[in-house]
Amino acid sequence: MKTRDRIVLEARRLYNRRGYGNVSSAVLAEHLGISEGNLWYHFKTRRAILSAISERFAVDIEKRLSRLPAAGADIVDEYGDLLQALIWEFQEYRFLYRDQSEYGGHDEIVQRGVRGWIERTQQQFQLYYRAFASAGLLDWEEDRLADLAINATIILRYGLDHYREMGASIEEGGGAIRSTLLRHLTLFEHKMLPDAVERLKRSIERIADAGLPEEIAA
Amino acid sequence: MKTRDRIVLEARRLYNRRGYGNVSSAVLAEHLGISEGNLWYHFKTRRAILSAISERFAVDIEKRLSRLPAAGADIVDEYGDLLQALIWEFQEYRFLYRDQSEYGGHDEIVQRGVRGWIERTQQQFQLYYRAFASAGLLDWEEDRLADLAINATIILRYGLDHYREMGASIEEGGGAIRSTLLRHLTLFEHKMLPDAVERLKRSIERIADAGLPEEIAA
DNA sequence: CTATTTTTAGGGTGATAACCCTATTTTTGA
DNA sequence: TCAAAAATAGGGTTATCACCCTAAAAATAG
Known part of the structure; x- marks a missing residue:
């Protein structure tokens, strides 16, 4: 699966489990096993991930x-x-x-x-x-x-x-x-x-x- | 009204209006017209305010x-x-x-x-x-x-x-x-x-x- | 095979959060 | 009245946040 799609999928799972406000970009990147820089490459803002979901x-x-x-x-x-x-x-x-x-x-x-x-x-x-x-x-x-x-x-x-x-x-x-x-x-x-x-x-x-x-x- | 009681009252109002996670201590102190230091004098932690409410x-x-x-x-x-x-x-x-x-x-x-x-x-x-x-x-x-x-x-x-x-x-x-x-x-x-x-x-x-x-x- | 584009890692940044410390003012009680 | 206690202000600290920048690696195209 493409990294972008993995981000959308795993972000949704983490948000469901811990609440949107309790999942930072650092935590999300860590969970995905990618760097934070990579995360920001695929989504310029946090809201953009929310938009995709x-x-x-x-x-x-x-x-x-x-x-x-x-x-x-x-x-x-x-x-x-x-x-x-x-x-x-x-x-x-x-x-x-x-x-x-x-x-x-x-x-x-x-x-x-x-x-x-x-x-x-x-x-x-x-x-x-x-x-x-x-x-x-x-x-x-x-x-x-x-x-x-x-x-x-x-x-x-x-x-x-x-x-x-x-x-x-x-x-x-x-x-x-x-x-x-x-x-x-x-x-x-x-x-x-x-x-x-x-x-x-x-x-x-x-x-x-x-x-x-x-x-x-x- | 005592400052402590005002804090509990106004904190609850602000939390109701903007959501608990969207009200920082700085905003709360500003809203109350007191200093942040004073706020922390009356409540050692943020959770303590929640407890009082x-x-x-x-x-x-x-x-x-x-x-x-x-x-x-x-x-x-x-x-x-x-x-x-x-x-x-x-x-x-x-x-x-x-x-x-x-x-x-x-x-x-x-x-x-x-x-x-x-x-x-x-x-x-x-x-x-x-x-x-x-x-x-x-x-x-x-x-x-x-x-x-x-x-x-x-x-x-x-x-x-x-x-x-x-x-x-x-x-x-x-x-x-x-x-x-x-x-x-x-x-x-x-x-x-x-x-x-x-x-x-x-x-x-x-x-x-x-x-x-x-x-x-x- | 090589030039170009895409993807990745990771250090850096400025803002803001909760919370601490200390000096000063106000209140209180004998 | 005056000393002790309570209350207040405000600067400082540390952590974490979203997000930026750049260089290197990987993928891709001609």
Whole structure:
């Protein structure tokens, strides 16, 4: 892999693990096994590294947002896939979700996009819930679907932080991931067909057991 | 006010506004109109200031946790008071809720207490919801009360961040506060007596209009 | 094979951070 | 009232930060 790409990858991992503000260029270069001079050759400023990561972030978000419930496919499976993609995104870009969200820390591309991404994520989830309802799997009034989607995305997004703060270890089977996914399920499982709920729970176990991206675990 | 107390107060305000990591001792001293040497006379280390703030935090949390639904009183009003106290707490100690929650940044007293505080807050809300149900104001199954309480506290806690990220201005009537409080209401208002819902909404307007603590607004 | 470009290492720099030290002023208590 | 204690100011120290500069090594192109 080219040095530039290695920098972007490892910087993101270090930022996720230690926090953006706690990773100096010296530490990053040391971690990469390259000289600091070399690091500054590839990126003129520290913010430029953040920019490169943010660009990838924007691309990955758009890819995830493009997952829509397909007509012929199994809606429960597809929802499970969406959950997996979302959790993955939260983990891979954890430091962006945490450290940068205030005090003007975001890169411009994120600053511009974040509001739309949140809204579109809510709409995306609403489409899935409406598909659940249409398929007879979920008993939910149409005019309360938007609230369900908003509440679900809030809990999914902040659940990981919440359970980590409660002391859930990130290792050992991803307790925080499992808890977060089960937590969002409590919003609507009592109105869902038991069979569909069971399948979702199995999806959740798969996601929680899938193992974490290495940049978090270490 | 004694210099020491002024330091603790103004440090908290600056941390809330700019983030803990973005407030140096020089900036803090300048803001206080005292010399840096004087600052170090009152607090030997930067962490000592954090400790002092954290101690007050612990005291304030315990005071808020002691608010329980009284037998004779009006439960709707009391719940509104609890919401107000909770929102206040989130605002007054915003930087603790945001900046310190990971990467080992917390003071020991917070580190030790946080898990219990979260659990007790959930239990506290559950008591209120049970009281709502007992009073015939809320139609909710007993064995789903805990889930409601957990989901409500998660949304209350992270709602402010969420709506700020969505672009809600903190000034001009506290859009984020109003949105967050209304958001948590969507979890159960459809199962609540319209009359009680109306009263809660009026409470929410009062809280949102109450004006923000000055350390946030500026 | 050689000239050119790209990549790398590493010493240097100025700013800023937390924190120390000491002299001076202010407050306090008998 | 006056000596001891508390409070304050401000210069000094050391470490670390992002970032610069230059020379050498490596890759590449003709």
